[in-house]
Amino acid sequence: MEAVRSSIVLSRGRSRLTVTGVLTGLLLTLSVPAAVPESGAVTPERGSAYMGMGVLAHDGIARGATADSLPDSRTGQTEGVDVSSYQRDVAWSTLYGSGVRWAYTKATEGTYYTNPSFTQQYNGSYNVGMIRGSYHFATPDTTSGATQASYFVAHGGGWSKDGKTLPGVLDIEWNPYGADCYGKTASQMVSWIADFLNTYKSRTGRDAVIYTATNWWTKCTGNYSGFSATNPLWIARYASTAGTLPAGWAYYTMWQYTSTGKTVGDHDRFNGSTTQLKTFASG
Known part of the structure; x- marks a missing residue:
């Protein structure tokens, strides 16, 4: 046969x-x-990770919490979104028309990936009047924090004091490719993060924002509080409240509150007015 x-x-x-x-x-x-x-x-294939991928897989969505059931009140807060290559070309004018005023685009991952949709996403949000920035998906098991920070800055992660560019973000969360903490002890993870943050600061003049989930931070850094004095917190929790924050931070600067928003799934809130957002962008 x-x-x-x-x-x-x-x-x-x-x-x-x-x-x-x-x-x-x-x-x-x-x-x-x-x-x-x-x-x-x-x-998943390396490079496919995006902000909140691990959070959704490990922490899930709080019972009863959907984009439609979350509080509509935006008093004192400003709506934003985060995107990656998964969204490809984004309908920025639609988002702006719905009240979104800021956006973050994935620029890099490890030292092996750059977002092929970065230009449309990063420039497109800017062109409709949004304040925008970029983020790096960390893979502490591949190369050092300093090496990844330099790669990020060289591929879209820079910052300029123009009032329209937000500081870069270190996306450090559950590992979608393997061990939750990337094979590192809590002290090793803290050292890796410090290496990234110090290098980013030396290269750009700005302190990077830390995006994380409280559960991951507690498990993989031992709930380390040492970055709270210098690095703004972007908390990830899909619920009606941001919940308990990692040690040291008395408040969050940004909150990713849903992965099922309109037009773009990941929606966020800046903990301040549009005027305060511009001030934050300016440093």
Whole structure:
């Protein structure tokens, strides 16, 4: 009997796995990469991570909390969004018309990835009148904090005192590719983060914002409080309140409150007015 070659594509989220086999008679041989765990889950490809990916997977959405059920009051706060290559070309005019006034775009990940949609997203938000910035998805298990900070600055993570550019963000959260804490002890993780933050400050003159979730921060840094005096906090929690903050921070500067918003899923709030947002951008 003639052999028949078949190819099966399995998809989960943004990950694609191709399984190729040869069928001869009744024999089918499948070759499956080692990246697929026994549970059947497919490990995402490097570069596919985005802000909140790990938070949604590990912390989930608080019971009953959806974009429609969250408080509508924006008194004293300013609406924003965060985007990555997953959104591709973003409808910025639509977002601006709905009240969104600031945006963050993923620029880099590790030292191996740059967002192919960065230009449209970063410049597009600016062109409709938003204040914008960029973020780096950290992978502490690949290269040093200093190396990743330099890579970030060189590929869209810079800052200028023009009142329209927000400081860069270190997105440090649950690892979508492996061990939750990237194989580091709490003290090693704190050292890695400090290495990134110090390098970013020396390269740009601004203190980077730290994006994280309280559960991850507690587990992977030992709830370290030493960055709270210099680095603004962007807390991730999909609920009606921001909840308990990591140690040291008395308040959040930004809050990612949903992953199911309109036009763009990830919506955020700056803890201040539009005027205060401009002041924050200016440093």
